[in-house]
Amino acid sequence: MRKKFIAGNWKMNTSGIDGELLAAGVVNGVADETRVTVAVCPPFPFLARIAQVVKGTPVALGAQNCYPKANGAFTGEISPGMLIDVGCQYVIVGHSERRQIFKESDAFINQKIHAALGAGLRVILCIGETLDERQSNRTEAVLDAQLTGSLANVTAELLRNVVLAYEPVWAIGTGVNATPQQAQDAHAFVRKRVGQLCGAAAAQAIVIQYGGSVKPDNAATLLGQPDVDGALVGGASLKADDFLEIVRAGIQ
Numbered sequence: 001m002r003k004k005f006i007a008g009n010w011k012m013n014t015s016g017i018d019g020e021l022l023a024a025g026v027v028n029g030v031a032d033e034t035r036v037t038v039a040v041c042p043p044f045p046f047l048a049r050i051a052q053v054v055k056g057t058p059v060a061l062g063a064q065n066c067y068p069k070a071n072g073a074f075t076g077e078i079s080p081g082m083l084i085d086v087g088c089q090y091v092i093v094g095h096s097e098r099r100q101i102f103k104e105s106d107a108f109i110n111q112k113i114h115a116a117l118g119a120g121l122r123v124i125l126c127i128g129e130t131l132d133e134r135q136s137n138r139t140e141a142v143l144d145a146q147l148t149g150s151l152a153n154v155t156a157e158l159l160r161n162v163v164l165a166y167e168p169v170w171a172i173g174t175g176v177n178a179t180p181q182q183a184q185d186a187h188a189f190v191r192k193r194v195g196q197l198c199g200a201a202a203a204q205a206i207v208i209q210y211g212g213s214v215k216p217d218n219a220a221t222l223l224g225q226p227d228v229d230g231a232l233v234g235g236a237s238l239k240a241d242d243f244l245e246i247v248r249a250g251i252q
């Protein structure tokens with residue numbers, strides 16, 4: 001049985017002190033609960049101080065991005081090794097906001113995945129179709145291209161440290177979540193493709209989160225789908241009580 005994984009993607013939100021208070025609220029609420037995996041992903045400048053808040057607790061720390069080089073003349077960028085240095089266990093790559101706003105390609109995302117895994121991070125790889133792509137029946141083709149491109153040369157062994165997040169772009173920040181059936185259908189397709197790429201055992205083991213307007217009132221039905229193994233939560237992760245309700249919905 002795959003353990004559910006609930007992660008909060010804070011995006012470009014909170015101040016340092018508000019982030020600390022939010023992380024402390026999550027830590028207090030999670031207490032010693034280990035039937036579900038929980039992570040928070042604050043903005044870069046607050047990672048080090050929030051690492052102190054979550055240290056020694058079951059709450060993991062993730063970053064929202066990285067650059068696929070160890071060091072060098074890459075002004076403004078952050079390496080996977082630096083994220084390890086400040087206490088991260090996870091990094092999100094391929095978020096649709098980075099694909100759309102910063103024009104990140106699957107090839108570039110693939111480089112980030114290899115660099116992050118090589119440095120010892122676990123990766124949360126986001127994939128998902130736009131509304132236009134869904135309406136023109138291209139959802140599976142888009143997910144297929146994102147998976148094959150982003151996971152190039154990622155072996156079954158490497159995939160053990162990869163989590164997938166299916167995030168339909170039309171559901172992100174809109175208040176319109178995918179229906180549980182839409183999520184299940186996409187997740188089942190993604191798991192099948194992972195099986196073709198990396199083998200049946202890898203497909204059974206991989207955790208596939210759903211992201212896109214996950215809220216306390218829809219979390220339980222989404223997480224009740226057989227192939228929905230967790231949630232990547234944006235807006236609702238900015239309130240400890242809401243996020244903790246989603247965490248509780250993930251306890252099996």
Ligand code: 13P
Pocket residue numbers: 009095167171172173174175211212213214232233234235236
């Ligand atoms: P919302 O939960 O705000 O829709 O954001 C989802 C998301 O993009 C998480 O990465």
